Amino acid sequence: xxxxxxxxxxxxxxxxxxxxxLLKPAAERPFNAEPPLGMLAEKFYTPNELxxxxxxxxxxxxxxxxxxxxxxxxxxxxxxxxxxxxxxxxIKRLPKHTVTxxxxxxxxxxxxxxxxxxxxxxxxGAGAVGNAKWSGARLSDLLVAMGxxxxxxxxxxxxxxDLDPTAHPYAASIPLxxxxxxxxxxxxxxxxxxxxxxxxxxxxxxxxxxxxxxARNVKWLTRIVxxxxxxxxxxxxxxxxxxxxxxxxxxxxxxxxxxxxxxPVTSAICTPMPDERVRVSGDGHITVRGYAWSxxxxxxxxxxxxxxxxxxxxxxxxxxxxxxxxxxxxxSLWTARIPVKEQQKELEIWAKAVDSAYNVQPESFENIxxxxxxxxxxxxxxxxxxxxxxx
Amino acid sequence: xxxxxxxxxxxxxxxxxxxxxLLKPAAERPFNAEPPLGMLAEKFYTPNELxxxxxxxxxxxxxxxxxxxxxxxxxxxxxxxxxxxxxxxxIKRLPKHTVTxxxxxxxxxxxxxxxxxxxxxxxxGAGAVGNAKWSGARLSDLLVAMGxxxxxxxxxxxxxxDLDPTAHPYAASIPLxxxxxxxxxxxxxxxxxxxxxxxxxxxxxxxxxxxxxxARNVKWLTRIVxxxxxxxxxxxxxxxxxxxxxxxxxxxxxxxxxxxxxxPVTSAICTPMPDERVRVSGDGHITVRGYAWSxxxxxxxxxxxxxxxxxxxxxxxxxxxxxxxxxxxxxSLWTARIPVKEQQKELEIWAKAVDSAYNVQPESFENIxxxxxxxxxxxxxxxxxxxxxxx
Ligand SMILES: [Mo]
Ligand SMILES: [Mo]
Numbered sequence: 001x002x003x004x005x006x007x008x009x010x011x012x013x014x015x016x017x018x019x020x021x022l023l024k025p026a027a028e029r030p031f032n033a034e035p036p037l038g039m040l041a042e043k044f045y046t047p048n049e050l051x052x053x054x055x056x057x058x059x060x061x062x063x064x065x066x067x068x069x070x071x072x073x074x075x076x077x078x079x080x081x082x083x084x085x086x087x088x089x090x091i092k093r094l095p096k097h098t099v100t101x102x103x104x105x106x107x108x109x110x111x112x113x114x115x116x117x118x119x120x121x122x123x124x125g126a127g128a129v130g131n132a133k134w135s136g137a138r139l140s141d142l143l144v145a146m147g148x149x150x151x152x153x154x155x156x157x158x159x160x161x162d163l164d165p166t167a168h169p170y171a172a173s174i175p176l177x178x179x180x181x182x183x184x185x186x187x188x189x190x191x192x193x194x195x196x197x198x199x200x201x202x203x204x205x206x207x208x209x210x211x212x213x214x215a216r217n218v219k220w221l222t223r224i225v226x227x228x229x230x231x232x233x234x235x236x237x238x239x240x241x242x243x244x245x246x247x248x249x250x251x252x253x254x255x256x257x258x259x260x261x262x263x264p265v266t267s268a269i270c271t272p273m274p275d276e277r278v279r280v281s282g283d284g285h286i287t288v289r290g291y292a293w294s295x296x297x298x299x300x301x302x303x304x305x306x307x308x309x310x311x312x313x314x315x316x317x318x319x320x321x322x323x324x325x326x327x328x329x330x331x332s333l334w335t336a337r338i339p340v341k342e343q344q345k346e347l348e349i350w351a352k353a354v355d356s357a358y359n360v361q362p363e364s365f366e367n368i369x370x371x372x373x374x375x376x377x378x379x380x381x382x383x384x385x386x387x388x389x390x391x
Numbered sequence: 392x393x394x395x396x397x398x399x400x401x402x403x404x405x406x407x408x409x410x411x412x413l414l415k416p417a418a419e420r421p422f423n424a425e426p427p428l429g430m431l432a433e434k435f436y437t438p439n440e441l442x443x444x445x446x447x448x449x450x451x452x453x454x455x456x457x458x459x460x461x462x463x464x465x466x467x468x469x470x471x472x473x474x475x476x477x478x479x480x481x482i483k484r485l486p487k488h489t490v491t492x493x494x495x496x497x498x499x500x501x502x503x504x505x506x507x508x509x510x511x512x513x514x515x516g517a518g519a520v521g522n523a524k525w526s527g528a529r530l531s532d533l534l535v536a537m538g539x540x541x542x543x544x545x546x547x548x549x550x551x552x553d554l555d556p557t558a559h560p561y562a563a564s565i566p567l568x569x570x571x572x573x574x575x576x577x578x579x580x581x582x583x584x585x586x587x588x589x590x591x592x593x594x595x596x597x598x599x600x601x602x603x604x605x606a607r608n609v610k611w612l613t614r615i616v617x618x619x620x621x622x623x624x625x626x627x628x629x630x631x632x633x634x635x636x637x638x639x640x641x642x643x644x645x646x647x648x649x650x651x652x653x654x655p656v657t658s659a660i661c662t663p664m665p666d667e668r669v670r671v672s673g674d675g676h677i678t679v680r681g682y683a684w685s686x687x688x689x690x691x692x693x694x695x696x697x698x699x700x701x702x703x704x705x706x707x708x709x710x711x712x713x714x715x716x717x718x719x720x721x722x723s724l725w726t727a728r729i730p731v732k733e734q735q736k737e738l739e740i741w742a743k744a745v746d747s748a749y750n751v752q753p754e755s756f757e758n759i760x761x762x763x764x765x766x767x768x769x770x771x772x773x774x775x776x777x778x779x780x781x782x
Contacts, residue, residue: 150573152715177574177717182541242749244695246704258692261716262748296687296748301649304635310758313637324543325652326568352758357653357687358633358766359750360759367701367743368751375749 012058012165017199020049026122030055031200034127041270041289041333044319045100045193046130053200054105054128056170056235060161060220064088064204069188069221071142075228076154076176078147086142088204091188094137099185100321100330101210102293103217104129106240106260109268109380110373113365119373120249126268126380129293131331134208136189139224140180148226152177157225158207158218169223172216173231174209174261183297183327185210188221210329211295213260215240230259245369252371263295265361266377267303267334267353278384285337286386288316292332294355299328302354305336307347314338325356340386348383403449403556408590411440417513421446422591425518432661432680432724435710436491436584437521444591445496445519447561447626451552451611455479455595460579460612462533466545466619467567469538477533479595482579485528490576491712491721492601493684494608495520497631497651500659500771501764504756510764511640517659517771520684522722525599527580530615531571539617543568548616549598549609560614563607564622565600565652574688574718576601579612601720602686604651606631621650636760643762654686656752657768658694658725658744669775676728677777679707683723685746690719693745696727698738705729707742716747731777739774 008014013029023033035050069091073082105128107121114123139156154176159169178184189208190197197203202219209216215235230236241257269290272278278286286307292300303316316334323330332353340347352361362368365378399405404420414424426441460482464473496519498512505514530547545567550560569575580599581588588594593610600607606626621627632648660681663669669677677698683691694707707725714721723744731738743752753759756769 152574152718175715175717177715181574183543183568183572242693242745244693244704244706245701247706258690258716258747260749264748264750294748296689298687298748299649302633302635304758310636313635313758315635315638324566324568325649326566327543354633356649357655357685357689357750358651359655359748360753362751363754363758367695367704367754 015061016059019053019200022050023053026124030057031059032122034125037125037127037268037270038273040127041291044333045132048132048192048195048198048201051130051132051201052105052128054214055162055200057162057164059199060163062161062204062220067204069205070223071146072224073146073148073226075226076151077149082146084146088190091137091205092190094141096135097138097185097187098133098135099187099208099210100131100133101208102129102131102329102331103214104263104293106213106215106374107376109266109376112378113369113373113376116365116369119371121373129291129331132192133194134187134189135191135194136187136205136208139186139188140182140184143180143226148176148180150177150180153228155227155230157227157231158216158221159223160218161220161222170218170235171231171233172218172236173227174212174216176226178209178212178261185327185329211262211297213240213263213295216261239372240374241372242375243370245367247371249371260374264375264377265294265298265353265355265359267292267351267361268380269349269351269382272382272384274382276384277387280340280386280388284342285339287335287337288349289333289335290351290380292334292353294353294359297326297328298355298357298359299323299325300332300353301356303332303334303336304352305338306350307338307340309348310350328356344386346383346385348381351380406452407450410444410591413441414444417515421448422450423513425516428516428518428659428661429664431518432682435724436523439523439583439586439589439592442521442523442592443496443519445605446553446591448553448555450590451554453552453595453611458595460596461614462537463615464537464539464617466617467542468540473537475537479581482528482596483581485532487526488529488576488578489524489526490578490599490601491522491524492599493520493522493720493722494605495654495684497604497606497765498767500657500767503769504760504764504767507756507760510762512764520682520722523583524585525578525580526582526585527578527596527599530577530579531573531575534571534617539567539571541568541571544619546618546621548618548622549607549612550614551609552611552613561609561626562622562624563609563627564618565603565607567617569600569603569652576718576720602653602688604631604654604686607652630763631765632763633766634761636758638762640762651765655766655768656685656689656744656746656750658683658742658752659771660740660742660773663773663775665773667775668778671731671777671779675733676730678726678728679740680724680726681742681771683725683744685744685750688717688719689746689748689750690714690716691723691744692747694723694725694727695743696729697741698729698731700739701741719747735777737774737776739772742771
């Protein structure tokens with residue numbers, strides 16, 4: 001049941017859903033929260049109630065029985081000729097397609113980048129990512145049925161039902177080529193891990209754009225436009241872009257940078273947690289576990305761990321779907337056993353992942369620092385203390 | 392005209408073509424050579440005679456009038472049913488498709504990685520890359536006409552006419568999904584920058600696999616097989632793969648690593664050259680120029696330069712084709728003007744590129760070192776001396 005405090009009655013925040021007690025808020029309004037990192041690598045499919053929540057605006061109140069999704073073709077060969085409104089039942093009657101995809105916030109791990117120099121944005125840990133099985137209708141089926149032809153100059157704009165104070169919706173866009181690619185697996189999802197979407201995750205329909213930054217996976221989807229322009233929303237134009245480390249708020253020109261779509265390769269150590277006291281096994285090893293992921297459908301091919309600042313690297317065991325490069329959208333969980341020296345009392349563990357294009361993570365945050373703190377994918381480093389059984 | 396020394400008569404090396412005097416050999420037999428780095432960024436399309444040459448075996452002697460390309464479908468829905476032999480004229484009669492693509496050797500910039508710790512392989516500088524306009528028939532047109540259906544478990548094997556001492560051809564494979572992708576632009580090329588291919592570049596037909604490591608762009612192409620296995624060649628199975636820095640020749644298991652296909656993001660400074668004396672402009676700047684490229688069709692979105700070890704970064708101007716992400720196979724040339732301090736006599740310039748998935752280069756070679764010295768894409772660093780006009 002939802003919780004409304006007295007002072008919120010009548011405010012846009014009066015209808016926020018109740019959230020799981022273990023989600024740690026990075027912000028309350030709009031609600032943004034991540035699960036404890038130590039729990040994140042326990043399950044290949046992140047439990048829905050622990051999946052990070054990244055809302056940009058108040059959660060809208062939609063009903064499935066009066067839901068409508070407008071689709072408008074405003075550019076390309078059939079511009080202006082095609083327009084449809086689909087009900088929730090219309091979407092559910094289309095062929096059901098299921099895809100495993102990790103969704104990652106563009107600001108995941110921002111709190112590590114901030115330590116180099118402050119950035120503007122929510123202070124996310126490494127938990128602003130989750131992996132789920134999403135089911136729904138393929139966007140490509142719908143667009144092809146409406147006569148949309150491939151055209152690399154075009155974009156697909158997604159609008160949500162969540163409104164800013166001037167009644168403009170949250171919106172974002174992706175290239176039409178991604179939407180039409182049969183291996184792109186873009187879907188209008190109504191299920192997350194075999195359950196109906198919850199309100200926080202976009203009930204009744206959310207765009208799932210596998211391999212692409214969370215911000216383009218628009219929730220509470222109510223309008224789709226095929227356009228010759230990217231979305232003109234704040235989030236497409238003036239946010240979720242990368243810049244050089246020397247670009248500051250006085251010199252930044254958002255029009256010069258590319259909107260983030262596919263995300264770069266990253267990884268994180270989930271256990272042990274920073275400053276944790278870690279038990280060393282009888283044969284002198286510790287066990288380390290985490291996740292790795294790369295955008296654009298690139299599979300993770302290797303995760304390397306070091307506990308001696310790179311003098312020796314240990315290759316982790318991977319747990320991942322058996323899907324080919326270019327269409328591998330789920331994350332990979334990994335486990336490594338790392339030998340430690342007999343007298344050692346503490347150490348720092350580093351993780352780095354390699355994707356199927358052999359892209360690697362940068363060593364540190366200094367040279368990827370950017371004023372919005374996005375794309376924070378340097379090596380993940382965790383200091384721990386070692387404890388041993390008395391002999 | 393070809394040059395044959397007396398002692399080569401009758402040997403497999405008797406028919407090597409003549410090469411441009413400016414190509415610097417990394418090896419003579421097989422012939423492997425790169426142009427002077429200082430010339431590489433002069434032209435967006437690398438002149439054919441200066442394009443790096445990477446031969447694995449002696450150059451075969453083929454004639455276009457008795458050339459034949461066998462195509463065999465040995466797996467998938469139509470396995471065994473389809474087989475064709477195409478003459479050179481058959482291929483030229485197919486619709487002609489042109490694509491700009493940089494081709495890069497998997498070992499480009501190996502000489503920099505070797506400085507960390509020796510690796511096995513030819514000591515390439517940063518010139519084992521070139522950018523050209525390639526024209527030929529689309530492989531996807533041919534395969535579709537032969538009834539090949541998309542199947543992500545399948546591969547396309549390319550065999551060349553170049554033979555090893557046991558009469559096995561050079562061979563390599565790519566995923567069928569790349570070969571069938573209309574945006575993948577795989578072609579059977581007979582022209583390079585509007586000229587017929589030269590013998591060193593694969594006359595009469597070479598596979599061009601845009602965005603993919605040079606080794607899969609098989610020259611002197613004589614056989615194509617759609618197969619349920621990757622090529623069993625040495626170069627596909629036991630070479631051109633990446634490993635952890637702690638994997639050595641005693642522990643390496645080539646079967647555990649992914650064959651390199653799409654290459655990671657990289658860049659290099661072409662001018663000034665190392666130890667060059669660089670004139671500082673009247674307003675206190677030096678000009679730096681180079682190339683940047685990423686595999687998989689990813690566009691370069693930014694190149695950053697620093698001359699003070701990362702304290703300040705300068706964003707370069709890019710010269711590139713106006714093609715969308717996912718289908719941007721050419722390289723980008725870039726130019727930056729970097730301010731220098733009045734008293735400064737020498738400095739080190741670093742370049743790093745960012746691709747459209749916001750993948751970045753690693754800072755240094757230590758943690759990407761691998762025993763074959765491939766994928767050598769750390770920041771490019773060049774030390775120069777500064778000279779000034781007398782006032
Ligand atoms: Mo996000
Ligand atoms: Mo190569």
